[in-house]
Each structure stands twice: as C-alpha cells, then as structure tokens.
Amino acid sequence: MEPLTSAGHTLYFESDLAALKVLLESNKYSKIFVLADEHTSEICLPLFQSILDFSEFDLIETSAGEENKNIDFCIGIWKTLLDFEADRKSLMINLGGGVITDMGGFIASTYKRGIDFINIPTTLLSQVDASVGGKTGIDIDNVKNMVGTFTLPQMVFIETAFLKTLPERQLLSGFAEMIKHGLIYDKPYYEKLKASSYLTPTAADIYRSVEIKNEVVTIDPHEKNLRKILNFGHTIGHAIEGYSLANDENPLTHGEAIAIGFVCEAALSINNSTLSTEELEDISKYILSLYPKYRIKKESHNTLLDLMKSDKKTKMETSYSHF
Ligand SMILES: NC(=O)c1ccc[n+]([C@@H]2O[C@H](COP(=O)([O-])OP(=O)(O)OC[C@H]3O[C@@H](n4cnc5c(N)ncnc54)[C@H](O)[C@@H]3O)[C@@H](O)[C@H]2O)c1
Structure with missing residues (x-):
C-alpha cells in the first residue's frame, strides 16, 4: 500500500x-x-x-x-x-x-x-x-x-x-474511531463499516481512516478549526472514560467511552446542527447494537460536568455533524 x-x-x-x-x-x-x-x-x-x-x-x-x-x-x-x-x-x-x-x-x-x-x-x-x-x-x-x-x-x-493477537474488546474499541471517521467525513465509508464486522478490520479500511484523519490534520494541524471535528464524541466520552477509570474495577475502553459520547453528542446536534432525527436514530441504533450501555448515577452528574470542564476540548462545541 x-x-x-x-x-x-x-x-x-x-x-x-x-x-x-x-x-x-x-x-x-x-x-x-x-x-x-x-x-x-x-x-x-x-x-x-x-x-x-x-x-x-x-x-x-x-x-x-x-x-x-x-x-x-x-x-x-x-x-x-x-x-x-x-x-x-x-x-x-x-x-x-x-x-x-x-x-x-x-x-x-x-x-x-x-x-x-x-x-x-x-x-x-x-x-x-x-x-x-x-x-x-x-x-x-x-x-x-x-x-x-x-x-x-x-x-x-x-x-x-x-x-x-488483539482481544475482541480492543478491536471493538478501535472500531469506534473508524465509525467516527465515517460519521464526520465520509458517509459511504460509515455505511461500509456498518456492513462489516469489527472483528475483521481490513487494511483498506484502516488506510481509509488514517487518510481521513490525515486530511483533517493537514488542513488544521493545531486544532484551530476543522480538526475539532475529530473531537466528535470526545468531550462527553473523555469525561465518561475518566469517571469509569476512577470508579470501575474493569474500566471502559477509550472506544467504548467515546461511542457513548457519539450518541450523546449526536443528540445535542439535533438542536445545534443539521443532523436529522432519522440520522440520530440510525447512529444510536447502530452504536447500541455494538457497544455496552453504561449507567451513571444522578449524584455523579456534577463529577462528569467537572471532568468535561477540565477537558482540554471544552471550548469546542460538543455537537457536530457532517453527515
Ligand atoms: N494521540 C492521539 O491522537 C490519540 C488518538 C486516539 C486515542 N489516543 C489515546 O490512545 C489511548 C488508547 O489506546 P489503546 O486503545 O490502543 O489502549 P492501550 O494502549 O491501553 O492498549 C490496549 C490493551 O491492548 C494491549 N495490546 C496492545 N497491542 C496488542 C496486541 N497487538 N496484541 C494484544 N494486546 C495488545 C495493551 O497492552 C493494552 O492492554 C488513550 O490514552 C487515548 O487517549 C490518542
């Protein structure tokens, strides 16, 4: 290649x-x-x-x-x-x-x-x-x-x-970032991933993901504008990942956490971007079919908010769609 x-x-x-x-x-x-x-x-x-x-x-x-x-x-x-x-x-x-x-x-x-x-x-x-x-x-x-x-x-x-040799859970974790690349930049690639299995990622799909990220960071290496789209799912996802790291014996993987972030931030995008309700439903259904649900007690919501405020990506809008 x-x-x-x-x-x-x-x-x-x-x-x-x-x-x-x-x-x-x-x-x-x-x-x-x-x-x-x-x-x-x-x-x-x-x-x-x-x-x-x-x-x-x-x-x-x-x-x-x-x-x-x-x-x-x-x-x-x-x-x-x-x-x-x-x-x-x-x-x-x-x-x-x-x-x-x-x-x-x-x-x-x-x-x-x-x-x-x-x-x-x-x-x-x-x-x-x-x-x-x-x-x-x-x-x-x-x-x-x-x-x-x-x-x-x-x-x-x-x-x-x-x-x-990579465990299945780690394959699923990495697959989340591939889904993100499709969601933010290349709808046909997203559809292709939906029809594939996270257990058998192809070299061509890995290449496409790297190509997408490379295109974005080449245009905006220091995250002034376009590169922020790569943070889709990450403001909420990082907070959930940090929370899970602090509280769980078997913490969420990065990919599992940001997949939750995709659904939450896609929901925010309904009011803040052009994402349609049908697209939100499609994303939610697909993510929930692959990734585990994660419950955070109401009394911990402020902890999550604090983690989000400390996230270096806080200044970005948490919602985004490029569908
Ligand atoms: N720099 C960036 O742009 C960027 C982008 C995305 C994520 N990240 C960071 O990446 C980190 C997560 O990376 P990760 O998911 O690779 O986690 P990781 O490095 O913890 O690896 C996951 C597990 O897989 C094991 N492992 C690694 N390679 C293996 C292999 N070939 N066979 C069997 N086991 C193997 C590791 O020992 C580890 O136990 C997070 O800290 C995240 O913030 C950075």
Whole structure:
C-alpha cells in the first residue's frame, strides 16, 4: 500500500518495517530504546524482532493500561533513559497501543528537549487514530491528556499482523474511531463499516481512516478549526472514560467511552446542527447494537460536568455533524 505523508513525516502500511530497517542500519543513532508495555513486550516484540532481525536496543517496559499513562511513569522512564545514558542522538521506538505511543511520544518529545521517536501502533485504535496528527500526552488525576505536546514521530508503521493477537474488546474499541471517521467525513465509508464486522478490520479500511484523519490534520494541524471535528464524541466520552477509570474495577475502553459520547453528542446536534432525527436514530441504533450501555448515577452528574470542564476540548462545541 502507498505510504501517506503527513506534515513531512511518513506513515508506512504493510511495509514489513523496511524503512525502519534502513534507518537503523544507517547508524544515525547513538542508542536505540524500545518502549513497550507488559503485553506488547511479550506479544508484539517477538514479531517486531522477527520482521527486523534486530536486537541492538534496550527495552523499557511499563505496566499496561490507561491508569499508567501518567507523570509517575514518565518520571520513571526519563530516569531510566538517564541511567542508560540516552543522549540527544538516541531514538525511541514506541511499540504498543495508544497509551504507549501517546506517553512514549511525550517522553521522547521532552527528554533533553526532544529526541527522535518512531511509532509502531499495535492496537486497532492506535493504528486508525493515534497514529496520525502528532498529539502526545498523559493524563493527570483522571483528566485525559491534560499535559502533552504536538510532536511528530520520524516515521509511523502500520502493520495489521500485530492485530492478530488483539482481544475482541480492543478491536471493538478501535472500531469506534473508524465509525467516527465515517460519521464526520465520509458517509459511504460509515455505511461500509456498518456492513462489516469489527472483528475483521481490513487494511483498506484502516488506510481509509488514517487518510481521513490525515486530511483533517493537514488542513488544521493545531486544532484551530476543522480538526475539532475529530473531537466528535470526545468531550462527553473523555469525561465518561475518566469517571469509569476512577470508579470501575474493569474500566471502559477509550472506544467504548467515546461511542457513548457519539450518541450523546449526536443528540445535542439535533438542536445545534443539521443532523436529522432519522440520522440520530440510525447512529444510536447502530452504536447500541455494538457497544455496552453504561449507567451513571444522578449524584455523579456534577463529577462528569467537572471532568468535561477540565477537558482540554471544552471550548469546542460538543455537537457536530457532517453527515
Ligand atoms: N494521540 C492521539 O491522537 C490519540 C488518538 C486516539 C486515542 N489516543 C489515546 O490512545 C489511548 C488508547 O489506546 P489503546 O486503545 O490502543 O489502549 P492501550 O494502549 O491501553 O492498549 C490496549 C490493551 O491492548 C494491549 N495490546 C496492545 N497491542 C496488542 C496486541 N497487538 N496484541 C494484544 N494486546 C495488545 C495493551 O497492552 C493494552 O492492554 C488513550 O490514552 C487515548 O487517549 C490518542
């Protein structure tokens, strides 16, 4: 598949990491670090190594999960980089889902005022969404992505081979961002997704999602205007995700939370945009057929409102339709 260029860096699809092999063989970097979580180091690292036939790196492993996308882990990893004498010519390869690419990107973009990093997203969600746009970040006190930077990786590699080991719930989570891309930008793509199964995402559909996001962020890289459409479902979704993280033993995934956000924000769009009642019904019916319902007690509504106010996207209108 043709690579996509985005603001000067390249996203490679199904390329067997060929460009990475060339880069690593160029000896441009003094040290190479691979950041992975406990699952991706066990499951994805062997595949990464077998594709690349490369072992000249130090592995930094973190615990898995959104609750670890925080400043404490960053401090630990910055200190590890120091201990391993990482200098400004070091390279960090982030091998994992959106938690690893967001946090690894943030760590790399700030360590010694910034070192190069490469993202190899291994979940559907991180491939279709977190892979493009240059947002890095971490959460503070359950407020999502409270601190972060806009920094582009040197390269991004999307390999669907990594998805073979992904649990079903994580496939469903990533599928939510694909649905969003259809809803905000490409109705025929939305209809195509509706006729497909989240269990078997195709490379072509992943490519289409990345293409849509890339088109949007290329026009508006710093989220002044058009890029805000990518936040559809996220103001409410992030608050629900933060609430669930703080209160549930088995918290909602990012995709499950924003899917709830789609329905709520589509409902708001009835009065604030051109979305029709029929379209709202269609969206609600489809989302409810895929994603679990989530009940939040009335006494917690103010907590949700507070989380929404702290969301960095608060200034956007929460409703949007581009149907
Ligand atoms: N930067 C952006 O533009 C952007 C966009 C969307 C989402 N995000 C962020 O992405 C994060 C969510 O990412 P996520 O859904 O990938 O979560 P995640 O990184 O927590 O991964 C989900 C789980 O899947 C496991 N996993 C990863 N790859 C695997 C594989 N190939 N096989 C088996 N297990 C695997 C992980 O270890 C983890 O347990 C959120 O923090 C969200 O804010 C960022």
